[in-house]
Amino acid sequence: MTGAAETSEIAARVAEQVHLDVPWDLVGERTRRYEIHLQGTSVELERGPIDVEGYGLRLFRPRNGGVGIGFQASTDLSPEGFRAVLADAESATRHAEFPAKSIELPSGKPAPGGSEFLDRKLWEDPAEALRGYVHALVGGFRGKSGAAPTFGSVKAVLREQSMANSTGLRVAFNSTSVELELGVKAFGGPEGRPPGEFWVTRSERRLEPSRVPAEVEDWCRYAADVRRAVPPPSGELPVVLPPDVLSGILPNVLGFRFTGWARLRKLAPEGGTPLAAERVTIRDEGAYPWAPGSAPYDDEGSSAGTRLLIGQGKVGGLLYDSLYASAFSTTSTGNALRGRFGPMSALRFASRPNPSSTTLVLDPGDAGGLPELAEAAGDGVLVTQLGWAQPDPVSASFGGEIRIGYRIRSGKIAEPVRGGTVGGVVFAPPGTRSLLANVEALGSRVELSDALAAPPVLVRPLTVAGASS
Amino acid sequence: MTSVADHEGDLAQALDRLARGTKFAELFAESGAGQEVRLDSKSTTVTVEPRLRGFVFRAWTGSHWTEAAASEFAPRSIREAAERIEREASRTHGSAAPPGESATTRGSWTAKGKRSLRELGPEGTVALGKELLGYALGSPEIKEAQVALAWEETDRLYLNSAGARCLQQLERTRAVVVPMAIENGRAVADYWSQGGIGGLERAPDLGEATVRRTAASTRALLAAKAPPAGVTDVLLDPGVSGTFAHESFGHGTEADQFVRDRSYLKPILGQVVAPEFLTVVDDGTVPGGWGSGFCDDEGNPSHRTLLIDRGRFVGALHDRETAAILGAKPTGNTRRSNFMSRAFVRMTNTYVVPGDRTVDELIGDVKDGVLLERWMSGIEDPLGGQMQIKVRKGHRIEHGKVTDLVGPMALSGKVLDFLRAIRGVAQEPATEMEPGYCGKGHSDYLPVGSGGVHLLSRAIVGPA
Numbered sequence: 065m066t067g068a069a070e071t072s073e074i075a076a077r078v079a080e081q082v083h084l085d086v087p088w089d090l091v092g093e094r095t096r097r098y099e100i101h102l103q104g105t106s107v108e109l110e111r112g113p114i115d116v117e118g119y120g121l122r123l124f125r126p127r128n129g130g131v132g133i134g135f136q137a138s139t140d141l142s143p144e145g146f147r148a149v150l151a152d153a154e155s156a157t158r159h160a161e162f163p164a165k166s167i168e169l170p171s172g173k174p175a176p177g178g179s180e181f182l183d184r185k186l187w188e189d190p191a192e193a194l195r196g197y198v199h200a201l202v203g204g205f206r207g208k209s210g211a212a213p214t215f216g217s218v219k220a221v222l223r224e225q226s227m228a229n230s231t232g233l234r235v236a237f238n239s240t241s242v243e244l245e246l247g248v249k250a251f252g253g254p255e256g257r258p259p260g261e262f263w264v265t266r267s268e269r270r271l272e273p274s275r276v277p278a279e280v281e282d283w284c285r286y287a288a289d290v291r292r293a294v295p296p297p298s299g300e301l302p303v304v305l306p307p308d309v310l311s312g313i314l315p316n317v318l319g320f321r322f323t324g325w326a327r328l329r330k331l332a333p334e335g336g337t338p339l340a341a342e343r344v345t346i347r348d349e350g351a352y353p354w355a356p357g358s359a360p361y362d363d364e365g366s367s368a369g370t371r372l373l374i375g376q377g378k379v380g381g382l383l384y385d386s387l388y389a390s391a392f393s394t395t396s397t398g399n400a401l402r403g404r405f406g407p408m409s410a411l412r413f414a415s416r417p418n419p420s421s422t423t424l425v426l427d428p429g430d431a432g433g434l435p436e437l438a439e440a441a442g443d444g445v446l447v448t449q450l451g452w453a454q455p456d457p458v459s460a461s462f463g464g465e466i467r468i469g470y471r472i473r474s475g476k477i478a479e480p481v482r483g484g485t486v487g488g489v490v491f492a493p494p495g496t497r498s499l500l501a502n503v504e505a506l507g508s509r510v511e512l513s514d515a516l517a518a519p520p521v522l523v524r525p526l527t528v529a530g531a532s533s
Numbered sequence: 534m535t536s537v538a539d540h541e542g543d544l545a546q547a548l549d550r551l552a553r554g555t556k557f558a559e560l561f562a563e564s565g566a567g568q569e570v571r572l573d574s575k576s577t578t579v580t581v582e583p584r585l586r587g588f589v590f591r592a593w594t595g596s597h598w599t600e601a602a603a604s605e606f607a608p609r610s611i612r613e614a615a616e617r618i619e620r621e622a623s624r625t626h627g628s629a630a631p632p633g634e635s636a637t638t639r640g641s642w643t644a645k646g647k648r649s650l651r652e653l654g655p656e657g658t659v660a661l662g663k664e665l666l667g668y669a670l671g672s673p674e675i676k677e678a679q680v681a682l683a684w685e686e687t688d689r690l691y692l693n694s695a696g697a698r699c700l701q702q703l704e705r706t707r708a709v710v711v712p713m714a715i716e717n718g719r720a721v722a723d724y725w726s727q728g729g730i731g732g733l734e735r736a737p738d739l740g741e742a743t744v745r746r747t748a749a750s751t752r753a754l755l756a757a758k759a760p761p762a763g764v765t766d767v768l769l770d771p772g773v774s775g776t777f778a779h780e781s782f783g784h785g786t787e788a789d790q791f792v793r794d795r796s797y798l799k800p801i802l803g804q805v806v807a808p809e810f811l812t813v814v815d816d817g818t819v820p821g822g823w824g825s826g827f828c829d830d831e832g833n834p835s836h837r838t839l840l841i842d843r844g845r846f847v848g849a850l851h852d853r854e855t856a857a858i859l860g861a862k863p864t865g866n867t868r869r870s871n872f873m874s875r876a877f878v879r880m881t882n883t884y885v886v887p888g889d890r891t892v893d894e895l896i897g898d899v900k901d902g903v904l905l906e907r908w909m910s911g912i913e914d915p916l917g918g919q920m921q922i923k924v925r926k927g928h929r930i931e932h933g934k935v936t937d938l939v940g941p942m943a944l945s946g947k948v949l950d951f952l953r954a955i956r957g958v959a960q961e962p963a964t965e966m967e968p969g970y971c972g973k974g975h976s977d978y979l980p981v982g983s984g985g986v987h988l989l990s991r992a993i994v995g996p997a
Contacts, residue, residue, distance in 0.1 A: 097873065103793060107597055110621065114602040114873050115610070116587065137583035139604040148584065156579040159655045163575055214795040214916070219976075245974050247795055249916060258797070261916040265975050290917065295945075295993065298763040328575050329677045331713070331720055410873060414583040451921040452912040456941060458713055458722040463997025465921035465945040467914070483919060485762075485943040485995035493718035529762035529945070529995025 075226035088123040089229035093413040102216040125157040132157035164390040172233040175360030180353040181239040183270035200273035204280035211284040216246035227365035250287035260290030267356040293482035300525040302444035311516035312453040317490040319421030320457035324388025340500035342377040345427040355423035364400035385419040426518035429506025439475035463487020484530035537562040540606040547615040552694030555592040557631040559693035562588035567685030587872035596627025633853030635695035636832030646732020650684040672748035677713040697832035708736040712751040721754040728968040729821040760939040766902025774985030776908040781948040784913035787878040788855035797918035807952040809844040817881030823968035823982035824881040836865035870977040885985035888958025897933040943997035959987035
């Protein structure tokens with residue numbers, strides 16, 4: 065067991081009711097959610113605890129030379145509820161098909177040490193910890209005459225996750241996660257310009273009120289710069305992308321195309337294929353400290369690991385869960401992830417696992433920070449925030465509107481830009497232009513941003529669409 | 534699985550108790566069921582929708598709202614949630630009345646499919662899916678495809694201490710086809726999707742011709758050229774035009790943004806913002822619309838709200854609080870993503886009303902531009918008035934003729950500039966609501982419809 069407190073171990077309790085002659089696995093989850101919503105600097109709404117308990121049962125029956133997989137999830141923990149879940153899952157196995165002769169489920173290897181998945185203070189008194197963070201957040205704007213929050217929310221989830229399966233696996237761990245959303249508005253002044261906004265959204269594992277004052281300074285500066293920004297020029301330009309922008313691009317594509325799922329559909333790149341500049345090395349690290357995707361185990365109970373995806377520009381390995389590993393007679397890399405897009409995305413137990421990335425780590429280079437990368441760029445654009453890069457994982461194309469960025473002129477970061485788009489493809493067949501193939505320089509310092517730990521990178525070129533064609 | 538109505542007695546009892554200790558209290562409870570069949574060349578997945586259910590109490594403490602929720606309808610869980618609310622209410626010392634009017638709507642409504650996938654059952658749905666998949670994979674150069682057929686049924690119960698009681702049972706059905714073409718390590722995909730409240734009758738084009746046409750358009754994407762980059766004429770297809778309506782005058786008119794002083798539209802309510810041939814509407818009463826319902830999650834009846842009426846910005850979307858602050862009436866737009874999520878002002882079905890030009894006339898008006906097709910996503914900037922719309926593909930338009938196929942694009946621009954530059958809106962058959970999911974920010978996703986007709990304007994576009 066990992067974590068600060070005793071877990072609810074729902075999976076182990078439900079497992080006592082499972083008497084099946086085929087492989088099966090269970091994930092159990094208890095979440096307690098607390099939220100504070102702000103209107104300006106006032107509390108608009110306090111929510112919580114929002115208690116949800118549930119589990120998902122998956123089972124594998126031989127069918128047509130492969131397996132039929134049944135899955136059902138429920139918040140009804142009663143024996144009657146379990147019988148209904150089992151009936152649903154059994155029903156699904158009779159119609160489902162998957163090309164694996166047999167399924168090898170994890171048997172419970174020890175997880176890596178450390179407990180950098182859980183904010184102890186938040187766990188012990190979530191309502192007070194959240195209020196303390198909000199107090200720091202609001203306090204950060206005190207005395208600022210030209211900037212203020214318009215709205216915001218801080219949401220904390222305390223999760224007790226447990227897993228059990230037919231091989232005897234019984235594991236459980238606790239974790240915390242935090243989501244911050246804040247609209248920071250800059251206004252006033254003699255120039256009569258319309259107000260500007262910088263929109264903060266991020267996911268983390270812990271509350272860090274000590275970081276707030278410096279962050280507020282940055283957010284206010286970006287919001288003020290929005291007011292005087294103009295669209296960039298159009299053209300094929302060198303572009304500097306910091307980790308906050310890359311995290312909206314790389315995981316969506318690599319976490320889909322570099323998997324057993326993609327390999328089965330012939331969408332994954334072949335091992336050894338040169339897809340990126342030689343200076344690019346990317347790993348998947350399942351236990352990267354404090355990353356929102358980190359955990360001691362994946363969502364099937366395999367212990368978290370590290371996997372090389374791109375080594376010095378060439379394709380290394382792919383990511384597997386137990387199911388897709390079984391289809392290729394290999395072993396799970398600890399990359400089974402649950403979670404679904406849409407209204408129920410907060411409930412991991414409510415969806416079956418699929419292979420995906422946890423935290424991608426792009427190795428740093430030696431090009432220094434943003435000023436040095438700008439100097440190397442010469443004449444280009446630094447993109448600080450994109451509207452929504454939303455890459456298409458199939459084609460690997462990405463692009464979006466520049467919410468705030470800066471012109472780079474003569475190697476210096478110059479006036480702010482906003483509007484217009486930047487886009488391209490993340491990777492492409494060898495010899496073709498792409499974001500990864502055209503990485504010209506990597507910054508020296510890695511920063512964690514959501515599901516990516518990376519340095520800022522200089523890409524030469526990307527297509528920028530701006531005010532003049 | 535038991536319905537929320539089976540637990541109404543316990544929930545109502547707890548609500549009565551809360552009402553005695555607070556100035557106003559309400560309850561939202563839901564339960565759901567459903568099934569999704571997903572097929573590709575390698576696997577068939579049958580997912581029975583999770584048996585999820587839960588409730589949330591909301592009460593006014595005298596200074597702010599407070600909520601507690603649980604996923605278990607047991608009397609103990611209900612009692613504990615109510616007690617949490619009471620504790621929070623006793624911690625605060627405000628004495629203000631709750632903002633706005635409390636709804637008093639009472640009724641029960643059911644929307645079931647005429648051709649329900651539920652009745653087809655998993656076996657019949659898998660058979661239908663395999664037939665459709667066969668059409669896609671039988672097409673030249675289509676190496677992979679996905680077909681998804683899904684239905685879900687949700688019961689949503691709303692009660693409040695002013696006497697409102699709204700029970701809705703809604704069945705939603707959706708069909709999606711995604712062919713993929715792979716050549717020399719390069720992959721491309723197009724898609725087709727239809728759905729709404731009801732059964733398969735909400736996907737009337739589902740069939741061989743549609744799947745083969747989508748497969749052909751996917752194959753063509755392998756030879757697509759790079760889109761232009763810069764300012765150009767843009768002709769939006771009906772789906773993209775619906776996304777424009779949603780992102781521009783949908784999010785910007787959610788009146789909680791007005792209250793937050795976070796909408797560029799607030800100062801220009803009542804002003805002419807577009808040519809008189811542009812009308813934009815949000816309508817939760819569209820029969821079968823993906824975002825339709827009978828009442829909202831504050832108990833107000835669904836409503837048709839004019840946002841832009843013949844070029845003039847005339848209306849916004851309200852909940853009880855924004856309506857009270859801004860001197861308006863609730864518009865039936867308060868929605869919760871689910872019992873775990875808070876209520877916000879949200880869109881339902883947002884669309885551009887047909888105009889008076891033919892599509893050929895609009896194309897003929899373009900000397901050098903691009904036709905944007907097959908929307909993928911959009912995002913708004915309520916304060917700055919910018920919008921981003923992404924599309925899967927498009928065509929160049931040169932000297933009044935549609936020419937080369939081009940790849941994925943993003944459109945960027947200031948909404949008010951875009952509106953002023955509109956040169957025409959097409960007269961086309963009845964607007965079809967395309968199904969999608971919308972977040973408030975990056976969370977709280979819920980079903981919304983959007984639709985429109987071809988619309989000609991000018992904006993920045995670039996590859997995406």
